[in-house]
Amino acid sequence: MRAFHTSWFCFFIAFTAWFGIQPLIPTIRKELGLSKKEVARSGIASISATLAVRIFVGPLCDKFGPRRVMSSLLIVGAIPLAFSGLIKNGTGLIIVRLCVGILGGSFIPCQFWTSATFNVKIVGSANALVGGWGNLGGGFTFIIMPALFELVKICGADEFLAWKIALVIPAVILIRFGILILWTSDDCPQGKWSLRKLPEMDIFVAAKPVYEEVSCVDDDNVQYAVKTKQQGIDNTDVELNKKYTEHGCGKHWIWDKIWLIVTVTVLAIQYGLCFGVEIAVNTVMNLYFLYKFEKEDCEEGSHDVMQTNNTTNMTTATVFAPSDDQNTCSILSQNSASLIASLFGLINLFARALGGIFSDLLRKYLQIPGRLLAQIICMTAEGVMLIVFSRMETIPTAIIAMVAFSLLAMMSEGSTFAVVPYIHPRRVGLVAGFVGAGGNAGAMIWNTIWLNLVDTDPSRWFLLLGIFVLCGNVLTLIIPVQRKRIWNVFNR
Structure with a gap:
């Protein structure tokens, strides 16, 4: 974690x-x-x-x-x-x-x-x-x-x-x-990256199955067979090899x-x-x-300025003045x-x-x-x-x-x-x-x-x-x- x-x-x-x-x-x-x-x-x-x-x-x-x-x-x-x-x-x-x-x-x-x-x-x-x-x-x-x-x-x-x-x-x-x-975390469950465990059975290049827990295929039966073989039970060979072949491990590797x-x-x-x-x-x-939601009748690069009548001190019109924004x-x-x-x-x-x-x-x-x-x-x-x-x-x-x-x-x-x-x-x-x-x-x-x-x-x-x-x-x-x-x- x-x-x-x-x-x-x-x-x-x-x-x-x-x-x-x-x-x-x-x-x-x-x-x-x-x-x-x-x-x-x-x-x-x-x-x-x-x-x-x-x-x-x-x-x-x-x-x-x-x-x-x-x-x-x-x-x-x-x-x-x-x-x-x-x-x-x-x-x-x-x-x-x-x-x-x-x-x-x-x-x-x-x-x-x-x-x-x-x-x-x-x-x-x-x-x-x-x-x-x-x-x-x-x-x-x-x-x-x-x-x-x-x-x-x-x-x-x-x-x-x-x-x-x-x-x-x-x-x-x-x-x-x-x-x-660099000092507060790990690379993998084994700690340093140099200590990691790699899957030995590669579905694209392996020529024969290796009996250990790997991620060759996402199949619960294969994983079970692999684990069982690790525990020393020998009657899983047929099942494992069958699944191994069905999933293409070592077969049709070019395709x-x-x-x-x-x-x-x-x-x-x-x-x-x-x-x-x-x-x-x-x-x-x-x-x-x-850009999408703009004021109506507004031109980019200008802003609204209220024009005021100096004699009456009343706002009479709105004009557009240049703006840097x-x-x-x-x-x-x-x-x-x-x-x-x-x-x-x-x-x-x-x-x-x-x-x-x-x-x-x-x-x-x-x-x-x-x-x-x-x-x-x-x-x-x-x-x-x-x-x-x-x-x-x-x-x-x-x-x-x-x-x-x-x-x-x-x-x-x-x-x-x-x-x-x-x-x-x-x-x-x-x-x-x-x-x-x-x-x-x-x-x-x-x-x-x-x-x-x-x-x-x-x-x-x-x-x-x-x-x-x-x-x-x-x-x-x-x-x-x-x-x-x-x-x-x-x-x-």
């Missing part, structure tokens, strides 16, 4: 810092005179670095363990965040957010940590809990960063100095915890490897359609509410828009865990096909609610729809990573790295589409996301996990 709590909290503070700049973007935009597209490009930059980091971090976890990898990511990612106040233009903002994006890679050691620690029957719930509580930082940052910003202003700084000082605080916290976890690639690719795509949607929305949701037409302020956007991320408190628990529940009754069934149910509902959100024209209905699609997107994340530990038991870090990178690849695509729609029709962006999610969800029908597909639920 110490590893469990360390993994989610490290991911939580990393996620909070990763998106720490986003709530303050309206003030930064005002100071630097940035356009909407320049801000959108910086959002793409904050995600693109994470894509590469997640691919490389998975194998590093396999080799060095999650604790040291997590520590390194926290410390390295804190450095550019601490110096983000030095930026002077849009290019500087892009570079800083690109470097801070390193923190997004902390998701892989977080998931790897619990995958190496918990039993196959509850690993879905464990992965979903740590992932969800870590992602909670995406909502928490929209509360804490404006609060820090206002606190620094109260202490005497102007708004353009306040946002710079506010960003130093999470950077200091990252460095402190990056050092602390198994081909389908392994297909399955990882599909899961990476689908993770881009849930977690990719989440982190893309984290970079735009507060801005969407600012590009958000003067919005019904909402920076703080109120951030507060609404925080609801999207705060759903992670329980939503991602619900996805993992739902997957574990269906696995209990339907084995592996149950996990695939959970995946297709969650993603279908997510796609539908994204389309509904895109049609909302009032702030209250938009908030309700946002909470609903947030809940379902995060449940889809939990159901996706509930499948990951079963793909290749001895290479969980590698698989988790590629699937996790799929989330960031998806987010880059979604943010690029946002870049082209932000000046014309932001609502259409959510409509397209919903359509993409529904289409990508169909791929669940073709993938095998341990030689089982979703339609095997009807064979029980």
